[in-house]
Each structure stands twice: as structure tokens, then as C-alpha cells.
Amino acid sequence: MPTKEVYSVCGMCSVRCPIMVEVDSGSLGFIQGNPHDPGMAGGLCPRGGAGRALYEDSERPQFPMIREGERGEGKWRRVTWDEALDYICDRLKGIIDTHGARSVLWSDRGGPFADLHKAFMRGIGSPNYCNHDASCARNVLHAAKSVMGLGRKGVAYDFKNTKHIVLQTRNLFEAINVKEVNGALDSLAAGGKLSVIDIRANISASKANNFFMIRPGTDYAFNLAVINCLITNKWYDADYAERHIKDLDELAKFVEPYTPEWAEEETGIKATDLVKFVKELKKAAPAVIWHPGWMVARYMDSFYVCRSIYLINALLGSIGAKGGLPIVNKPKDFGRKGLKAFSDLFPKPEEKRADGAGWKLKHIDAGPGLINKAYEAIESEDPYPIKAYFIHRHDPLHALPDQQRVKDIWKKLDLIVATTFSWSDSSWHADVVLPMSTYLERESPLATKNGLKSYFFRRARAVEPRYDTRADWEILGGIAKRMGFDALAFDSAEDMWNYQLTDTGVSVEDFDATGEVWLTEKPLYRDMNDFSFPTPSGRLEVICEKLEDMNLPSLKPYESPERPPEGRFRIAFGRCALHTQGHTVNNTMLNEQMPINPVWINTKRAAEMGIADGDEVELSNGSYSARTVAFVTDFIHPEAAFVVHGFGHKLPPETRSSRGIADQELMEGGLEKCDPAGGGVAMQEHFITISKPS
Ligand SMILES: Nc1nc2c(c(=O)[nH]1)N[C@H]1C(S)=C(S)[C@@H](COP(=O)(O)OP(=O)(O)OC[C@H]3O[C@@H](n4cnc5c(=O)[nH]c(N)nc54)[C@H](O)[C@@H]3O)O[C@H]1N2
Ligand SMILES: Nc1nc2c(c(=O)[nH]1)N[C@H]1C(S)=C(S)[C@@H](COP(=O)(O)OP(=O)(O)OC[C@H]3O[C@@H](n4cnc5c(=O)[nH]c(N)nc54)[C@H](O)[C@@H]3O)O[C@H]1N2
Numbered sequence: 001m002p003t004k005e006v007y008s009v010c011g012m013c014s015v016r017c018p019i020m021v022e023v024d025s026g027s028l029g030f031i032q033g034n035p036h037d038p039g040m041a042g043g044l045c046p047r048g049g050a051g052r053a054l055y056e057d058s059e060r061p062q063f064p065m066i067r068e069g070e071r072g073e074g075k076w077r078r079v080t081w082d083e084a085l086d087y088i089c090d091r092l093k094g095i096i097d098t099h100g101a102r103s104v105l106w107s108d109r110g111g112p113f114a115d116l117h118k119a120f121m122r123g124i125g126s127p128n129y130c131n132h133d134a135s136c137a138r139n140v141l142h143a144a145k146s147v148m149g150l151g152r153k154g155v156a157y158d159f160k161n162t163k164h165i166v167l168q169t170r171n172l173f174e175a176i177n178v179k180e181v182n183g184a185l186d187s188l189a190a191g192g193k194l195s196v197i198d199i200r201a202n203i204s205a206s207k208a209n210n211f212f213m214i215r216p217g218t219d220y221a222f223n224l225a226v227i228n229c230l231i232t233n234k235w236y237d238a239d240y241a242e243r244h245i246k247d248l249d250e251l252a253k254f255v256e257p258y259t260p261e262w263a264e265e266e267t268g269i270k271a272t273d274l275v276k277f278v279k280e281l282k283k284a285a286p287a288v289i290w291h292p293g294w295m296v297a298r299y300m301d302s303f304y305v306c307r308s309i310y311l312i313n314a315l316l317g318s319i320g321a322k323g324g325l326p327i328v329n330k331p332k333d334f335g336r337k338g339l340k341a342f343s344d345l346f347p348k349p350e351e352k353r354a355d356g357a358g359w360k361l362k363h364i365d366a367g368p369g370l371i372n373k374a375y376e377a378i379e380s381e382d383p384y385p386i387k388a389y390f391i392h393r394h395d396p397l398h399a400l401p402d403q404q405r406v407k408d409i410w411k412k413l414d415l416i417v418a419t420t421f422s423w424s425d426s427s428w429h430a431d432v433v434l435p436m437s438t439y440l441e442r443e444s445p446l447a448t449k450n451g452l453k454s455y456f457f458r459r460a461r462a463v464e465p466r467y468d469t470r471a472d473w474e475i476l477g478g479i480a481k482r483m484g485f486d487a488l489a490f491d492s493a494e495d496m497w498n499y500q501l502t503d504t505g506v507s508v509e510d511f512d513a514t515g516e517v518w519l520t521e522k523p524l525y526r527d528m529n530d531f532s533f534p535t536p537s538g539r540l541e542v543i544c545e546k547l548e549d550m551n552l553p554s555l556k557p558y559e560s561p562e563r564p565p566e567g568r569f570r571i572a573f574g575r576c577a578l579h580t581q582g583h584t585v586n587n588t589m590l591n592e593q594m595p596i597n598p599v600w601i602n603t604k605r606a607a608e609m610g611i612a613d614g615d616e617v618e619l620s621n622g623s624y625s626a627r628t629v630a631f632v633t634d635f636i637h638p639e640a641a642f643v644v645h646g647f648g649h650k651l652p653p654e655t656r657s658s659r660g661i662a663d664q665e666l667m668e669g670g671l672e673k674c675d676p677a678g679g680g681v682a683m684q685e686h687f688i689t690i691s692k693p694s
């Protein structure tokens with residue numbers, strides 16, 4: 001049989017790059033970036049290349065299981081799919097009879113396929129669909145909405161055409177999105193500039209024209225001084241501001257005290273360097289991308305840092321501009337119909353959300369809500385009891401701070417169902433484990449990627465499941481059928497896709513050639529003279545009514561972050577190119593490349609403690625401690641200790657993933673610490689010690 005080329009979508013992280021998978025007589029061959037997608041240039045990141053090791057991994061769950069012993073004890077009974085789904089539905093029906101459908105909670109990883117999950121929750125009749133974003137980009141989303149009325153994905157990053165990229169708490173070249181990296185490299189090759197504001201010199205900094213090593217948690221001070229500098233020197237785009245920015249005078253008044261000289265004291269970055277940098281931005285404007293950040297669930301003021309970034313982009317005229325943050329188009333902007341939503345199959349539940357999003361917390365987007373607030377509701381039973389919990393492609397015990405606290409809250413749940421493709425702390429702690437086929441062995445619903453050009457894309461099944469695992473549409477369809485909302489129980493992936501393609505003028509076969517169906521040939525840049533933002537005023541808003549109504553300031557005065565107490569460090573974390581969150585550390589190929597997460601320590605502080613590069617060290621917060629090796633460097637701020645997130649698992653079935661530091665365990669009491677305005681968990685508000693084990 002000749003080699004078959006299957007066009008599909010990577011699933012090694014949430015970016016979902018287009019891929020081409022070679023399949024030889026039914027067995028998995030080489031995986032590469034989709035050569036037909038110009039943004040990919042055939043390339044993949046190392047994790048994408050390691051998909052094969054996930055598929056082959058015998059240490060992932062291979063069949064459905066029901067818990068026999070205590071939660072987390074690891075005593076499982078192997079069952080058939082019918083037994084597992086019957087068991088879940090029996091329990092679910094009992095819970096719904098007693099507590100109502102609203103007592104069912106769902107959380108997932110979000111993303112383009114989540115419409116199926118939302119529809120599932122509608123079918124159940126519960127409003128409590130949550131995603132993981134309180135621990136990721138919620139602050140960015142809310143900041144975007146408060147300024148532009150658009151979500152963070154309502155604007156694109158036009159890397160290819162930009163003249164100056166600013167990365168602040170954003171490590172583009174290690175926290176990877178392949179198309180964005182390729183676009184940014186094109187811009188740099190064409191003479192574009194890169195500035196990095198970070199607490200350490202990461203790989204992005206190694207490519208930068210300007211690197212500012214900022215004191216951890218003082219980004220808001222830096223940005224207020226940038227705004228001050230733009231306004232006082234009249235370096236902002238006055239025509240754009242006149243047309244698009246509301247309440248500029250209030251912003252000008254607010255930033256008056258926040259001069260570059262004032263900021264120097266806070267951030268450690270010289271006022272003269274800041275001014276020089278702002279002058280460079282003025283020169284490149286409006287083709288500037290000051291990235292608003294991605295993983296910003298870090299500080300109590302992270303939301304305001306993001307807001308200040310959108311305001312800086314606005315002052316530079318970059319929002320809507322070519323080479324800046326152009327407005328994202330949807331299928332309708334190209335005269336095309338979008339995919340039919342699964343959520344349209346069922347009415348929206350009328351009950352209020354348990355997490356308070358959209359009613360008690362009026363400024364919080366009710367779409368995916370806040371999972372940490374839903375946990376508060378589990379504990380308090382206010383506004384009502386939550387008794388069943390579906391954890392789908394989500395590992396909250398690893399992704400949220402203070403695992404013990406979360407486990408204690410979960411004691412109030414009568415049923416925990418985890419759907420996962422690798423073992424995770426959360427699936428190990430569930431009542432039923434439903435093993436999902438890896439992205440190479442399953443189809444997903446069709447999805448849309450919106451941008452300057454929009455397209456539909458398809459994840460196809462490249463190979464048959466190696467173990468007794470299923471696709472999510474098969475799993476959820478199986479439950480839907482048993483629970484009596486059959487509309488979500490599709491007989492085949494084709495049936496599901498055909499439903500989605502209703503009236504779009506596109507057919508399933510149209511995906512065969514490249515896996516993608518483009519809805520336009522040419523990128524569309526909106527004419528900003530003609531554009532109104534979807535805010536109450538139609539303009540970019542310095543003062544946001546929704547916040548003010550909640551007694552939250554639109555312009556929050558700066559508060560200096562606490563310095564670490566004597567002998568302590570602020571715990572900081574991030575990503576590396578070789579791993580995805582907590583779910584690749586056991587991957588044979590990636591673990592071989594990086595089996596442990598060293599801790600970055602500043603040279604001077606390490607010397608004071610007698611720690612040399614490569615020494616074994618212990619990190620502790622008093623109740624949790626773990627060991628790793630020291631990476632001693634001048635290139636990290638002395639107040640911070642940095643580790644890559646995702647390590648230090650305690651999972652019996654996995655033999656490779658236990659080394660290193662589980663940074664989330666160093667955040668005792670962290671579940672309750674969150675930015676009240678943006679909703680993000682503030683995970684870098686914790687101090688730890690580092691010592692040499694005796
Ligand atoms: N302390 C600390 N906490 C953090 C972070 C940090 O840096 N430090 N990072 C935060 C960020 S940015 C994020 S996005 C979250 C990430 O945390 P989560 O949202 O929990 O996401 P992942 O760890 O990517 O995946 C969760 C689980 O889903 C499973 N999985 C992955 N892909 C699939 C799939 O396609 N199908 C199914 N069924 N299962 C799948 C994996 O096996 C994994 O166990 O954590 C956040 N929490
Ligand atoms: N390889 C890889 N790529 C990924 C992922 C992955 O797991 N692995 N995950 C994806 C996901 S879910 C997300 S959310 C994104 C995350 O993308 P990013 O948010 O860009 O990634 P991080 O590495 O978490 O953080 C970026 C930088 O913030 C810095 N930082 C920490 N504290 C501060 C501070 O106080 N001030 C400043 N200015 N900087 C600070 C860190 O040193 C780090 O270099 O990556 C995505 N891409």
C-alpha cells in the first residue's frame with residue numbers, strides 16, 4: 001500500500017498547528033507541518049515532532065476505569081465502554097433527580113472544539129460550563145474587552161508586517177505558536193525590531209534589540225511611565241486618538257505622577273533607556289505589536305498591566321493597523337456563513353451560573369466563567385450545591401495552586417469523571433477515567449480560524465486507536481444518548497461534520513486536499529476611519545463603565561509589590577520549547593531531552609548561599625519541598641526564582657515524570673488569591689526558600 005498523507009491538526013499543545021501525517025499500511029510515519037499552509041513552511045516545534053511518542057506510550061490510560069478504593073488511591077477496575085458510560089449516567093441521573101441539572105459542573109482546556117462541550121452541558125441542562133482560563137489568559141481577555149469591546153482574539157498580531165515587536169511577560173520563541181514564530185522571524189529578517197521586558201533573559205531576549213530586566217511584578221509601573229512619556233511628549237498618534245480614544249484627558253491626568261524617573265525606582269530600568277525605547281516605538285508606529293501577554297495569571301494587578309498594554313497600542317495607533325493589531329475577520333466579513341454551532345441544538349439553561357460570572361460578578365465573561373469561583377461554590381453550596389464534575393482535557397490539580405485545597409473541596413462531589421489522553425493528577429483522583437484517543441487516532445469537530453483571512457480546518461483520524469480509547473465526539477455522544485439528548489449523538493464523524501457545514505457551501509470532501517478550506521484569498525484590513533469598536537461609546541475606552549459599576553477602578557493607582565522577605569525568593573514560572581504544561585514530561589522523546597526543571601538563581605544570591613551552577617538544591621514554602629538542580633546566571637532578577645512549569649508529578653503509572661519542582665505546590669493558599677478585576681489567579685504572589693540539602 002502506498003504511503004498516505006493525512007492532513008490534520010497537531011494536539012501536543014493548545015495552538016493546534018496544521019500538520020501532515022504520513023501513514024504507511026495503517027502505521028504511523030513522519031509528522032510534519034502542513035506544507036500547504038504558508039504560515040507553517042512545513043515545520044513543527046519539538047513537541048509536535050514528538051507526537052509519535054505519545055501515540056506509542058504504554059504509560060497512558062488504555063481502557064475505561066472505575067475507581068475501587070479511595071479517591072487517589074489508585075485502585076481501578078477495568079470496565080468496557082458500555083459499563084463506564086452506563087455507570088456515569090446512572091449516577092448522573094440520581095444526582096440530577098436530587099439536586100437538579102444545575103448541580104453538574106464541567107471544565108476543559110477551552111479552544112476551538114469547545115462548542116461540542118458547551119452543547120453537551122446545554123443538553124444536560126446546566127449553565128456551569130467552565131474552561132481553564134482563570135489560570136491562563138482571563139486577565140488579557142477581560143482587559144481587551146474593557147478597552148476595545150472585543151475579546152483578546154478580536155485582534156490579530158500582524159507579525160509578518162510589523163516594524164517593532166514588544167514582548168512583556170511573553171516568551172514568543174519558547175512558548176510557541178509556530179505560525180507566530182515564523183511571522184516574527186520574517187519581520188526580524190526584514191529589519192524589524194524586538195524589545196523584551198522580562199524578569200530573565202529568555203530565548204526571545206537573545207534575539208532582542210532591547211532587553212529590559214524588570215523587577216518582578218513592576219510591569220504596571222513601567223507601562224504607566226511609557227504612557228506618561230507618549231502623552232507628555234505628544235508622541236502618540238493624535239489623529240487616531242481623536243477618532244478612536246475616549247477619555248484621553250483622564251488618562252493624561254492619571255499618568256502625570258508616573259514619570260520615567262519615578263518608574264526607574266520601581267522597575268530598576270533606567271529612565272533614559274525607557275525614553276529612548278518609547279522614541280523607537282513612535283518611529284515604528286503604527287506598525288508596532290506590544291503583545292498584551294498570554295499566561296498572565298501572575299499578579300494581583302495583572303489585569304491592569306494588560307489594560308495598560310492595550311492603551312499603549314491605542315496611543316500608537318496600532319489597534320486596527322497593518323503591522324500592528326488588525327481587527328480579526330469572521331466568515332461573515334467575507335460574505336460566507338460560519339460553521340453551525342452544536343450549542344444551537346439546545347436552549348440556553350436559564351439558571352444562573354454557580355461561579356457568579358455575569359450576574360454577581362457582572363464584569364466577568366459568563367461564557368466560560370471562572371473555575372476557581374465554581375470551586376468556592378462547591379464548598380459553600382452557595383448559590384446551590386454542585387455534585388457532579390466532568391474534567392475534560394484539563395488537569396486542575398496541576399494547573400491551579402494548592403492541590404490539597406482543591407482535593408479537599410472536591411470531597412463534596414459525588415461524581416468526578418475525567419476524560420484524558422495521558423495520566424494526570426486530576427484523572428488519578430477521579431471516580432471514572434475515560435481514556436481519549438490521541439489527536440493522531442481521532443477526528444475532532446471542524447473548527448474555524450479567524451484572522452486577516454479566515455479558514456475552516458479539520459482534524460482527521462490518521463491511524464486507528466492503539467488502545468481501547470475513543471474520540472470525544474464518541475464519548476459525549478454515548479452519554480448524550482443515554483441521558484436522552486440524542487441530537488448530540490452523531491453516528492459518524494462525517495455526520496457531525498455535515499451538520500456543522502450546513503449552508504456553508506463547503507463539503508466534507510473539500511478538506512481532503514489540504515485539511516483546510518480558506519474562505520478568502522486576500523487578507524482583509526479594515527478601514528479604521530469607518531470602524532466602530534463594540535464598546536458603549538463605539539471607541540476605545542479609558543474608563544470602563546462595567547468596572548466602575550462594580551466599584552473597580554478603570555485606572556488603578558500603582559501599588560509597589562512586596563519585596564521578598566530576607567533570604568526568600570518570589571517564585572516565577574513559565575514555559576520551555578520542549579514541553580507542554582504538565583502533560584509531556586512523561587513523553588519518552590521529550591523527557592530524554594529535558595527530564596527535570598532546573599531553578600534559575602541570580603549569581604550574586606547564589607554566591608551568598610554557597611550555591612554553584614549545577615548544585616542540587618531544595619525549594620520550599622514550609623509545607624512542600626522538592627529538589628532540583630541550580631541554574632546560576634546573571635540573567636535573572638535577584639528577587640526571582642524561575643522554573644519551567646509542569647514537572648514534579650506524583651503519578652504511580654508514570655515512570656519518567658516525577659523529577660523536579662511542581663511550582664503550583666509552592667503556592668499554598670493560592671486558590672483564593674486572584675485579581676478581582678480580571679479574574680485571573682495571581683500565582684506569582686508567593687515567596688519561597690532555596691537551600692543546599694544537608
Ligand atoms: N503554577 C502554574 N500553574 C499553571 C501554569 C504555570 O505556568 N504555573 N500555567 C497555566 C497555563 S498557561 C495553562 S494553559 C494551564 C494548563 O493546564 P491545563 O488547562 O490543565 O492543560 P494541560 O496541562 O495542557 O492539559 C490537561 C490535561 O489534559 C490532557 N490532554 C491534553 N490534550 C488532550 C486532548 O486532546 N484530549 C484529552 N481528552 N485530554 C488531553 C493531558 O493529558 C493533561 O493531563 O495551567 C496553568 N497553570
Ligand atoms: N513550548 C510551549 N509552548 C507553549 C505552551 C507550552 O506549554 N509549551 N503553552 C501554551 C500556553 S497554554 C500558553 S498560555 C502560552 C504562554 O505563553 P507565555 O505567556 O509567553 O509563556 P510563559 O513562559 O509562561 O511566560 C512568558 C515570560 O514571562 C516572564 N515573566 C515572569 N514573571 C514576569 C514579570 O513579573 N514581568 C515580566 N515582564 N515577565 C515575567 C517569564 O520569565 C517568561 O519568560 O504558551 C503556549 N505555548
Ligand code: SF4
Nearest residue numbers: 010013016017045048
Ligand atoms: S506549537 Fe508545537 S505542539 Fe503546539 S500545536 Fe504547534 S506544533 Fe503542535
Ligand SMILES: [Mo]
Nearest residue numbers: 135136137295
Ligand atoms: Mo495557557
